[in-house]
Amino acid sequence: MTIIAAADGSALGNPGPAGWAWYVDDDCWHAGGWKESTNNRGELMAVLDLLDSTAGVDEDLKVFCDSKYVINALTKWMPGWKRKGWKKADGKEVLNKDLLERLDTALTGREIEFEWVKGHNNHAMNEAADERARAAATAYQKNTSVPAGPGYVPAGTSESITAPAAPSAESDSAAAATTVVSCTVPTHIADELVSRAQAQGIHPQEFLAEIIGRSLENE
Template identity: 85%
Template sequence: MTIIAAADGSALGNPGPAGWAWYVDDDCWHAGGWKESTNNRGELMAVLDLLNSTAQADEDLKVFCDSKYVINALTKWMPGWKRKGWKKADGKDVLNKDLLEQLDSALKGRDVEFEWVKGHSNHAMNEAADDRARAAATAYQRNTRVPTGPGYVPAGTSQSIMADSPVEASAVDSASEALTAVAPAAASTTLVSCRVPTHIADELVSRAQTQGIHPQEFLAEIIGRSLENE
């Protein structure tokens, strides 16, 4: 059996508030995004999340995609980039290297067919993915709840499967994303959350990365020291 899906990205400004989504049917789809990113990163992330979400399905995968950049990157250009250490002809890193490396790993051992479809041409699955990617981008723009969807629901079941990918600092597109990505839980801890001004979030993430720890761990240390000094 083959899983048939559509994957799409959206950016309101490019760069700007951005979203990504993949769609199998109304009961099987997933979406997300960032406060600021690009359309191409959204397109790539949609495919990456689809691959990760279906990794345990043991089925072939067919992906409708309206991005020739994504299809060419994954089916034509990637071998050459890898041979050159993910470098372009000018010696600079290829764009979106972090996502492309993860996609390269996620594609190993998978039988995946990509088919290009023209965007906004009434292709039902592509339109459904586009609608959800744009809705995610709009939610980030308006600072409202992001409609993420049920995730991957294997045919004939009602249990969804969400992609379980580690959060890498290089893959985080904004300070808010880094702060809201949940750090591994330590023993006897409680997860709390709060809103902070953007400039403070930026500084927290920068200092945490300097120390090589998760932003939440760094914030917990600051709170702990502050309470001890009271």
């Protein structure tokens, strides 16, 4: 089988409050962002998080993107940039090098098909990803809770929780150090995690990250 997803980024000001999101369906999507970043970083991060979230899944992946920059960077330009030490033809360092290096690693060994779609042109999956990326950017702009979504939910399973390895980052540089970890748990455990997170007024992802952090500190 092939996982089919759309990935998109959004920035309110470019740079400004920014968001990213990938979308498979209403039960399988993930979003995040930063207080200040660019649209291109959002576009790249959406693909990176999608790759990280599906890293343990033995299926091919097809990604719809409305960013030719992302598609060209990952399928055409990256080999040349790497040969030149992540430098462009003018000798200057490639923009967004940190994310591109992580994407290079995440793409290794994966069968990925990228397809460009025109943004805001009634492509249902692209529109869904765009709406979620913009909602994340708006949440950072208004300093409200980010609608992060359920994460990757493998087909045929009851629940999956995709959680950052650390609490939500407040800056672009801190977010770049975030690693996504996916695990599948029984529905009653997932429901309990959601219930406890809601009682504390935080997202289940952040609640799970805190549990993991406390467990590591106590080792």
